[in-house]
Amino acid sequence: MTALASSFSTSMARYGRSFGLWLLLLIAPIGARFLVAGPGATSSIISAEGRIPVLTSAFMGAGLGIIIATLLLPVAFIYLRSNVTRRQPWQVEEVAPASRVAIAYGRWAADSAVLLAVLAATTAAGVVLAYLMLPPEEVNPAVIAFCLWVIAGPAVVLVASLRTLFEARRWTRGPLGEVLYFVFWLGSIVVVAAAQDAHGFAASMIDSTGFMQPVAYSLGGDDSFVIGGGDLVADGATNRIHLDVLAGILSDGYLASRAAWLGIAALVPLFAGLVYLPHRPGRARRKPLIPWARLLEPGSPPRADPNARPARLAALGWLNLLASEVRLLVGRGGVLALLVIAAAGWFAPYSTGAGPAAMLVLVFAATAHAGRSEQKGLLALTRTGTFTPTARRFAFIAAALLWTLTASAGAVAHAALAGGDPVRLLLEAGGVGLVTGGTAIGLGALTRSATAPRLVLLIAWYAYLNLGGSLPAGG
Amino acid sequence: MTAILDLKSVSKRYGKKLVLDGVSVAFQPGLTLLTGPSGAGKSTLLRLCATAERPSGGDILWAGQKLPGARERLRRVLGYAPQAVDLPEELTAREFVLHLAALKGLKTGEADRQFLALAEAVGLHADANNRISGFSGGMRRRLVLLQALLGQPQLICLDEPTAELDTDSRQRVAALITRAAQSAIVLMTTHLEDGVATQARAVLRVDGGRVQPA
């Protein structure tokens, strides 16, 4: 067998034997049921001019495709990065004479195949739903499949490509990879939304996710549509709007742009193989990318001292547990970051300044800590300790709570003295701490990696940042 | 005839730390043991020889040619068993080894034949088609050793292949390594005074950045 074929087939075998793949294949069709606005629906993920689009075969396919290609892409990225194939025997593979390009293509093909299998499952679900929701003569499985795959196919393959690319370099194998993906994902949607009116090949090439043209084409001009639950006009649910998505898909340059994106995605593994950099062997800690990035990383745990006196607080076991979780979470540089943020709260409005800043630092610290402490071997070790892993997880969440409460100190003090609403600030800070801590440790435990919680929390952080501006200022 | 691996004032530093300081040594066919205290740089030396890392200074020559240039040539006849490997837990031992064989450019049929013979020799034949996730520490060790011997390599770098093994397995492994050393350069680090030691043509001590006969 060639290196390419072997990389592909071993990856496929590993995917097939993991429970995550079957969960993903199950989630897609179940999700489809809730994503499609059937005849009686009163809300819709996709709306145009404040109305729900009329359900047709074409819109069934395009709608599911658009939702996958926009809202669900981070899920695909998370899945690829945190699933079974994230651990590779690089220690022996990197001294093999095989070409890195061949290995990259083999793994990329497997990643793509898995995501395309999800599309297939979603397509099947779409066809079934169409038969349930539409008169039988209006159901056209070929049109459903065509619209769905043209939009979402290149988009998900591009996710596999980025995963492959990020695997090739040292920095992007870690947290920076998730940050870059988040920026790319957000950027691709924002850029497209800014170019709504343009048509043709060049305009479609801006849109790697492929969602714009099919919807915007039949609206024409500067009509607005919303993905992700916009407000409907009064009769927006009953008096629906007809979107001819098929016309948009078949319009000038669109199909060519999808083919071009597929071609770009297919070239990325070549590039990834050429720029591949071996892992850093040995046991040294990764050097942070930029000196101050150390602040974002929890330091290594304190060195064990066999001659240390027993802790004075040993009797207060719970308090000790909490203290050690706080220490692991905050790390060495964290204290400084925390103090800076807490102090900044005095000067800037909390919900757009210190609050999101505190959450962002916490996201990186908490997911790194959660990813490390939820490793299988370590769990086996901690299970033999005084505290169960569950107790430790609760202490972890409590530590995250303490983090955001501490970070809000400046803002709370200012609010209390200047006649603001300190209680609301404390609730906000506490809520963010609980959600961040809970998500980090919950998803970390489920996926045994830091990738999933990190990306989910980055998206939540972005939402918080935007939401913060619309909250009443408390500081 | 097997080529010779020649190190000429090779040094390796990590940050400010100089782990190897101008090491000059030529490795001949046969078994060479590398001993020395923990953290002395034994694994580092093996990684350099196995092309897993590049030296910070000096040259490594394979069959008279300098390394980055001769790297592909060396890799085609190289077997490397690192101290730790992120094994693909969901694959069976056989699938994992056949995958590495494919990366080494071996034909599947030939690779499978060699795999079965080696699995027998290291005592993994009963578990050949079981998933690695169920393997014990000693079984993993033997699996990593097994893949290093695949394809009759001419340079074999083994990082503590006998750690975690019971007496019986250790004897099997020692016999296998001795046999491989008849036609290849075998570099092997070890802490223990193994049964293999008597078979070694050289025992070197790595300490203080230098390599000296023990």
Ligand SMILES: Nc1ncnc2c1ncn2[C@@H]1O[C@H](COP(=O)(O)OP(=O)(O)OP(=O)(O)O)[C@@H](O)[C@H]1O
């Ligand atoms: N990637 C790395 N970055 C920084 N320092 C490293 C790195 N790899 C090894 N070192 C350091 O180099 C020194 C030698 O390490 P090495 O693993 O080669 O020792 P060793 O002799 O194999 O020890 P052991 O017997 O415990 O396996 C150690 O002090 C180690 O901390």
Ligand SMILES: [Mg+2]
């Ligand atoms: Mg070592």
